[in-house]
Amino acid sequence: MLDLFDPVTLARIQFGFTVSFHFIFPSFTIGLASFLMVLEGLWLATGRHVYDNLYRYWLKIFAVTFAMGVVSGIVMSYQFGTNWSVFSDKAGPVIGPLMAYEVLTAFFLEAGFLGVMLFGLNKVGRKLHFAATCAVALGTFISAFWILSVNSWMQTPVGYEIGANGQFLPGPSWVAIIFNPSFPYRLVHTVIGAYLTTSLVVGAVGAWHLLKASDNKGARTMFSMAMWMASLVAPLQILAGDAHGLNTLVHQPAKVMAMEGHYQSHSHGAPLILFGIPNSAEKRIDYAIEIPKASSLILKHDPNAPLAGLDTIPDDREPPVAVVFWSFRIMVGIGFAILGLGLVSLFARVRGKLFQWRWLHRLAILMGPAGFIAVIAGWITTEVGRQPYTIYGLLRTMDSVSPLAAPAVGASLIAFIIVYFSVFGAGTWYIFKLMANPPKSFETAQPVEQGPIRSAGITPAPAIEGAQS
Amino acid sequence: MMAIDLTVIWAGIIAFAVGAYVLMDGFDLGIGILFPFFRVGGERDMALNSIAPVWDGNETWLVLGGGGLLAAFPLAYAIILPALYAPLTAMLLGLVFRGVAFEFRWRDPAHRAFWDFSFTAGSLVATLAQGITLGALLQGIRVEGRGYGGGWWDWLTPFSLLTGVSLVVGYALLGASWLIWKTVGPAQQDARRLARICAIGLLVAIFAVSACTPFLEGKYYARWFAFPGLLVAVPVPVLVGLTGLFLWRSIDSPRDGRPFLLTLVLFALSMLGLAISIWPDVIPGRVSIWEAAAPERSQIFMLVGAGVMVPIIIGYTAWAYWVFRGKVDEAGYH
């Protein structure tokens, strides 16, 4: 059982809480930055004002989200030291340089060009402004690249040597460390996840405004773009997830056993457990609904292949099964739901009813937050599934923690919870308020009552340029 | 004789990042600290607009300082951060409030007063915490094996409070002199008035901190009064005094950029003094930079990145400042 007065447990809760909150913002900004880049690029290429207006519309939302991403990210970069100091001392020589590269190649790029992107349209001209948007979008991707490399190295550590003082030291090849075995899968799957998350949000906002006025040009354009994204990319994401899982089976079999709920080994084809209630005491899944041999078919591509279960893993090296089992199902369930939404939208498109079918719009609204739930569930699968280690197989979580007394960690945890819920709650509320405004045909940079700098930085689309498309 | 090795270069890079952070985010935080003294409405908007496009880039130097410490001196990172758990947590939370206030105050006019308050409170807490961190480092951290060996209130002493307050005054001066540079009219007059108060405050604070340092256990005076520290020890206080004098006179001069530049010089001199006190340790009196250093492979790999990227970063940061050059008024940049 979790002991709430144990500093390790408290530190884990605090890390999981703060990083989950942090990741909510990047999973939206990575996609939104690219979306803005596409919108501005289309505007430059076609001159159609609908793109320009959508750009301004989403830019305001981007600014609020990005600010929250940055401040919650800075918390993360200090948490490694404040709460996981033994881990930092030991792994610092390997992961530290990768995170330093993230700062040097990504964070400065984003931050340096963000000011121009938000306030500079009048000052630098369209082309340079577009370049700034591209720089920010590129920065978000580079950021994901490095931090996921770090995380993947912790999951599948390679290319290191152990020093006399117990530190993990880099081996001769940094390429081996950066492109560690789980990294390519994790990068692809996470970035696609961010795109899907964004497309669901954009789609939901478009759908909401279509329900109110189905001829709103901006709402039509964003809904259509979002549905293209969802329908084309959801299948890719499922394939990527499948490949990711197969790779995990090679490197972290215990995690996959927990995901699948396989307490027992199966010598003649393992069943795919769709649902059920993990019972850790009895080491079985109660009320399981299963498809015989399907798990072996998916994981080994042979219905009769034997599959080992958690009975082959010593108890003290097992991850907590129930959490992993459920979070995995939530993610996969949402993945298929997005696929379904995409297919329905394709059907509607073929029938020419994309902007008419109100139940489709309602469905899209319902799915709006699903991406966030899926990415967090995916991370919970990943991170809880690698327990009890921080560096898989090598450094245990309980040996990674800072020498801090429980009251210190407990106090900070409470402070984080209060501050995050109130501050980011307010921010989310403001984002909802922005989304509730219908996209107008002459979108200002910011609603009029808001900061003067915005109206100076980005003027409303000049009316003289004539009819908007 | 100590040759220039990779570890020394890395100590220099981290010092540069921390220095850049102090100077650049210093004026952002300073504006936050002085915010209640600005008139509600146009003057506040103007002050915020003068930093809105650059604060994020400025803050990133803090991430480079922290991240760089982890990468180049993991042992130091692993000892210092738990030792300063409470002030660093407070700093991070302060930065959360200060960072979101830029966006939120425009989004929610009905609660603007609240977000303005949290802008100030966040800036104040973050600055105090940074100053306390400095003081706690100077007064000494208990080390056991490869970890921190003290309690979670060890950082709290009169000395660390003094350094905390000093930094608040210093950042406020940076903020005020930045506004002298970036604004005109009544706002500028207000900034001049605040700058005068802060300038006196900062000189008193520098004197007080310097006077206390010899009584800390770190034996800093031994470094100052032995060769080669002596070479610097004599001129630095003289230079501080002179700069203070010039600064005082510049506040009323028509050269609007000058007070800010002189404040930067004052900060640079103080940091130089600190560097002499601490060198060559990373945790004063306990852990030297060589004991804490990451292995050569890590250092070389990062040096390539830093060597290529830092000049580029400085380049586009300078460009971003140049785009937003000149005076701001209530309607943003001219």
Ligand code: HDD
């Ligand atoms: C919108 C987001 C999203 C969606 C729809 C899915 N995933 Fe996912 N999944 C993620 C977002 C994500 C993620 C947030 O990106 C994770 C967390 C860490 C990682 O590597 O990717 C993840 C982790 C993750 C893992 C854990 C790998 C490991 O820890 O070693 C597996 C096996 C899958 N996913 C498989 C799937 C499958 C089979 C899906 C099909 C329906 C699926 N995911 C949909």
Ligand code: HEM
């Ligand atoms: C952003 C998405 C991420 C989410 C939502 C996430 C989620 C979590 C969760 C829920 C835990 C607690 C697991 C447990 O204690 O059982 C955790 C732990 C941890 N994660 Fe992640 N994680 C993310 C990314 C990362 C990345 C990128 C890194 C590394 C750079 C990382 C490193 C760690 C560490 C060091 C711990 C603490 C030790 C542990 O309890 O495993 N995480 N994370």
Ligand code: HEM
């Ligand atoms: C424990 C792990 C993590 C740490 C220590 C961390 C650290 C940070 C820091 C310090 C910032 C602020 C940068 C600035 O000052 O501009 C930030 C922002 C950001 N992070 Fe994280 N991060 C973590 C996890 C992740 C993950 C898993 C992703 C993506 C897959 C990610 C993507 C981003 C992005 C795109 C930003 C830019 C701001 C935004 O888009 O909201 N981070 N992160």
